[in-house]
Amino acid sequence: MKTYNFKPLHAVPGTGPICFKIGTIINSDIGKVWENVCKSDKVKRYFTNDAKRDLDREGEVLWIWGNEGALINVLEVIPYEKIVFEWNGYMVDYKVRTEFLFEPKGKKVLFQIRECGWDMDDKGVKSALANCNGWSDFINALKIFTEHNISYLNK
Numbered sequence: 001m002k003t004y005n006f007k008p009l010h011a012v013p014g015t016g017p018i019c020f021k022i023g024t025i026i027n028s029d030i031g032k033v034w035e036n037v038c039k040s041d042k043v044k045r046y047f048t049n050d051a052k053r054d055l056d057r058e059g060e061v062l063w064i065w066g067n068e069g070a071l072i073n074v075l076e077v078i079p080y081e082k083i084v085f086e087w088n089g090y091m092v093d094y095k096v097r098t099e100f101l102f103e104p105k106g107k108k109v110l111f112q113i114r115e116c117g118w119d120m121d122d123k124g125v126k127s128a129l130a131n132c133n134g135w136s137d138f139i140n141a142l143k144i145f146t147e148h149n150i151s152y153l154n155k
Contacts, residue, residue, distance in 0.1 A: 004050075006062060006069035007088055014094040014117025016124050020132045023101075023112030024139050028146045030080050030102060033109045036146050037100060038083070046145035046152060047138055055083055055100075080104075089118065090127045090134075113139065 026033050036042045040051035043063070050064040056079070061072040073095075076084040083100040096117040103110040113135045118128035141152040 002050075004062065004064050004069040005067055006071050009071055009073055009086065010088050010093055010095045012094045013086065014089055014092070014096045014119065014124075016117055016119035016121075018118035018120060018124055018128045019114065019116035020128060021112055021114040022132060022136060022139060023110060024143055025105065026109045026111055026143050026146050027107070028109060029107065030104045030109050033111060033142075033146055034080050034102060036142060037102075037111070042145075046141045055085070061085075089124075090130050092119070092123050092127050094119075096131070111139065111142065 034056075036046075038054050038056040040054050040061075043051045048063045048065055052062040052064070053060070055061055055072070055074055056077055058074050058077060061074060062069045063072060070087055072085050072087045074083065074085045076082065081102055084097065086095045086097050088094075089096045094117065096115055099114045101112040101114065103112075115128070115131060115135065118124040144150050144152040
């Protein structure tokens with residue numbers, strides 16, 4: 001069995017004022033979008049190298065890129081509406097709170113990501129921007145994979 005390098009979750013939650021929210025409209029039904037976001041076998045086809053456990057229930061999940069992993073603690077799941085989790089902020093010593101939001105719009109889905117808790121200091125701002133960029137990649141990869149079954153990130 002392969003082992004991965006990842007840090008345990010920081011004990012301290014981020015309480016800073018910086019939040020961001022990004023999203024897109026995906027031309028698909030809610031069931032397909034939900035599956036492509038939640039199921040580890042789907043996520044690793046378009047975004048990660050590997051994924052341990054699905055996001056559709058509370059508990060720990062591991063997303064892997066190369067030999068490095070990110071531990072995710074799923075806190076809340078409302079099927080086809082919302083997933084809330086926390087994970088370590090990039091370049092900071094606290095965890096941030098992330099929400100995946102799903103809103104059906106006829107035969108389309110508005111998918112949004114909201115992340116909060118970043119401190120208003122140099123590291124917090126840079127880290128929030130880096131995460132926002134990473135989540136933008138995730139959203140674009142999800143959209144292309146869901147609509148065209150193409151791996152945007154050359155998976």
